[in-house]
Amino acid sequence: MKTYRETAAAVAGTMTWPGKKDEEWRRTPLSLLDPEGFARGAGEEDFDENEARPLPFGETGAHLHYAGKKLISGKMSSEEGLPEILSPALGVDRFPEEKEFFYPGEWADRFDAWNDSGATNSLFLSFPDNGILRKPFVLQLDSLSRDHYSAPRIFIRIGRGWQGKIFIVINGSGREKELVNASVRLKAGEGSNFELAEIQTLGPESRLVQHSLYDLGRDAVMTHSQFQIGASAVKTNSLFHLSGEGAELQAGAVFTSGQGQHKDLRLEQRHLAPRTSSRAMYKGAVSGRGRSVFQGMIRVEHEAPGTDAYLSNTNLIITPGARADAIPGLKILTDDVKCSHGSTTGKLDPSQLFYLMSRGISRSEAVRILTEGMFEDIISRHPELPADWLREKIAGSLEPGEI
Amino acid sequence: MNILEIKNLKAEIEGKPILRGINLTLRSGEVHAMMGPNGSGKSTLANVLMGHPDYRVTAGEALLNGENILELDIPERARLGLFLAFQYPVEIPGVTVGKFLKRSLEALRPEERVNMTEYIKELRSSMDFLEMDQNFINRNLNEGFSGGEKKRMEILQMMMMKPRFAVMDETDSGLDMDALKIVSKGINAQRDKDFGGLIITHYQRILDHVKPDHVHIMYQGEIITSGGMELIKKLEDKGYNWLNETVTAGEIREAVYG
Numbered sequence: 001m002k003t004y005r006e007t008a009a010a011v012a013g014t015m016t017w018p019g020k021k022d023e024e025w026r027r028t029p030l031s032l033l034d035p036e037g038f039a040r041g042a043g044e045e046d047f048d049e050n051e052a053r054p055l056p057f058g059e060t061g062a063h064l065h066y067a068g069k070k071l072i073s074g075k076m077s078s079e080e081g082l083p084e085i086l087s088p089a090l091g092v093d094r095f096p097e098e099k100e101f102f103y104p105g106e107w108a109d110r111f112d113a114w115n116d117s118g119a120t121n122s123l124f125l126s127f128p129d130n131g132i133l134r135k136p137f138v139l140q141l142d143s144l145s146r147d148h149y150s151a152p153r154i155f156i157r158i159g160r161g162w163q164g165k166i167f168i169v170i171n172g173s174g175r176e177k178e179l180v181n182a183s184v185r186l187k188a189g190e191g192s193n194f195e196l197a198e199i200q201t202l203g204p205e206s207r208l209v210q211h212s213l214y215d216l217g218r219d220a221v222m223t224h225s226q227f228q229i230g231a232s233a234v235k236t237n238s239l240f241h242l243s244g245e246g247a248e249l250q251a252g253a254v255f256t257s258g259q260g261q262h263k264d265l266r267l268e269q270r271h272l273a274p275r276t277s278s279r280a281m282y283k284g285a286v287s288g289r290g291r292s293v294f295q296g297m298i299r300v301e302h303e304a305p306g307t308d309a310y311l312s313n314t315n316l317i318i319t320p321g322a323r324a325d326a327i328p329g330l331k332i333l334t335d336d337v338k339c340s341h342g343s344t345t346g347k348l349d350p351s352q353l354f355y356l357m358s359r360g361i362s363r364s365e366a367v368r369i370l371t372e373g374m375f376e377d378i379i380s381r382h383p384e385l386p387a388d389w390l391r392e393k394i395a396g397s398l399e400p401g402e403i
Numbered sequence: 404m405n406i407l408e409i410k411n412l413k414a415e416i417e418g419k420p421i422l423r424g425i426n427l428t429l430r431s432g433e434v435h436a437m438m439g440p441n442g443s444g445k446s447t448l449a450n451v452l453m454g455h456p457d458y459r460v461t462a463g464e465a466l467l468n469g470e471n472i473l474e475l476d477i478p479e480r481a482r483l484g485l486f487l488a489f490q491y492p493v494e495i496p497g498v499t500v501g502k503f504l505k506r507s508l509e510a511l512r513p514e515e516r517v518n519m520t521e522y523i524k525e526l527r528s529s530m531d532f533l534e535m536d537q538n539f540i541n542r543n544l545n546e547g548f549s550g551g552e553k554k555r556m557e558i559l560q561m562m563m564m565k566p567r568f569a570v571m572d573e574t575d576s577g578l579d580m581d582a583l584k585i586v587s588k589g590i591n592a593q594r595d596k597d598f599g600g601l602i603i604t605h606y607q608r609i610l611d612h613v614k615p616d617h618v619h620i621m622y623q624g625e626i627i628t629s630g631g632m633e634l635i636k637k638l639e640d641k642g643y644n645w646l647n648e649t650v651t652a653g654e655i656r657e658a659v660y661g
Contacts, residue, residue, distance in 0.1 A: 349493070350456065351493050352493050352494075352495060354453075354454075354455055354456065354477065355489065355492070355493045355495070356495070356503075356507075357454075357476075357477035357478050357481075358453050358454075358477055358478075358480075358481055358486075358487050358489075359478075359481055359503075359507040359510070359511070359560065359564070360478045360481035360482050360507055360510040360511035360564075361478060361506060361507055361510045362478050362510065363476075363478075365506070365510065369495070369498055369503075369506065370495070370498075372497065372498070373495055373496050373497025373498040373543075374496065374497055375497070376496075376497030376498070377497060
């Protein structure tokens, strides 16, 4: 019998790369990600671990810092509510009822199948039932190799009633050149209430493809944010499944595309149970010749009456020549729902610029202040994030020639 | 002493002339009032001095201690000591008052390091003076502020930034009596030998609280008459209609000698 990994490899082998004919890929040429150019997975000998730098988080419950498979440093406090850290195989042995979720046996596309067949580093984090974690759990995954791919696979099981904050950072040294093909699968148990922030700050030659599935059980409440700042090309697909009655999602994103950057973010708020609610606010800024694509979809299934869903997307075009596309959509298969979506794309308000400049602030500083201001409500959802570091990264990505 | 000399200033918007040759000299230690009916060009003067991009200067100069500020970019004008209290202060989402003021002080005086303790102390005492809630420090600039709160915020900025010359563009409009008194108190607190002010207003009531040294009346893009408090009295008695007579005389003069 084939292992799961072998099955995934066999399936990947039969699939073609997604392309222009697939609606979701229409605006992002595969050549930007160049999967064939990164044929070998990064191993421990492919990077210099001295390049790894722990990011400036404040007090944490734990800060696990990996480069590929290698644990560079691991700080773990004795806080209650910290996860058990397992391999995926051990994880599903421990929680066989979750096996189908973590090993569904079907793959969205070739990248997804490739992640399962070629995973370079895998983790199964099990956050305990009824645990309360007071300080954030930080998982920092550094990409440090050149011309290799890495395929991190992160499985997260959130126990019933668990409360806490999880930060996942995919970071680069700036000198690396990796194709990161990431997969995140999260299953949140009944009544859990937590934050998950994902931050991507790869270097200017790296690329990212990410498939994510977040499944919220009964009365689970999640605040999810993603900060897509680095990399030359990014293609993400985030699926939020509100599977249990009364589940609530607050989703947000900050994405920036400066000179030569291309970001394509897709999100789906899929309501599968009654009285579930989701609010998404995705905010992007483009400058230089940067480009962004936002694809949003609210999907309300037949089983989800009483759904309350909202999706908003705002795009700021900082300099002419940059471009932002937005494709929001709704698919509603039941009655008795409250759904709305909206998208706006615009330039900086000249009267705001004039006001700030009249106070002695230079034009470039005023642009930065206004851009930061636009993102501030997402950043402030996570008070324990290193906000100044994040703002610097955001500003850097929007200034031509720097990340 | 500082001096701001506006000489034969002409400006237009979208090809339409608004300012038709303004001559005005402000010196530190003085407060001038610029009055005039709606559409006379008062706010245009304020915006042109600060460098609003919608206006085009077609002639003249504005010399601040001899340097023509019309040739400078907007932040440079501010760094030279010019301040504009906006008629309609804009909302800046996501940027708190405390953070904005600090960045702005750093930009105005790049050679000095802002001492945080001193800065907070001064900010708090200025807010007390203007009877503003300290919670405003952590609120986003002007976002959700009432009209009166926005105007107070302009005066607070003026107090913190300590400009050489401040142009206050209808700072009194939309204020109730109490707010008007507080704003006036703020302006009066600035008056000293190093500060010059130009109060642009449609109404005389702010001038009951902030007594100007000079009064100018603007009409159709020109200063048609200047004087002292007696001009205000005249306006009070006759309204802006008496200007028509004055202007007709001016136009005839122009027709004859122009």
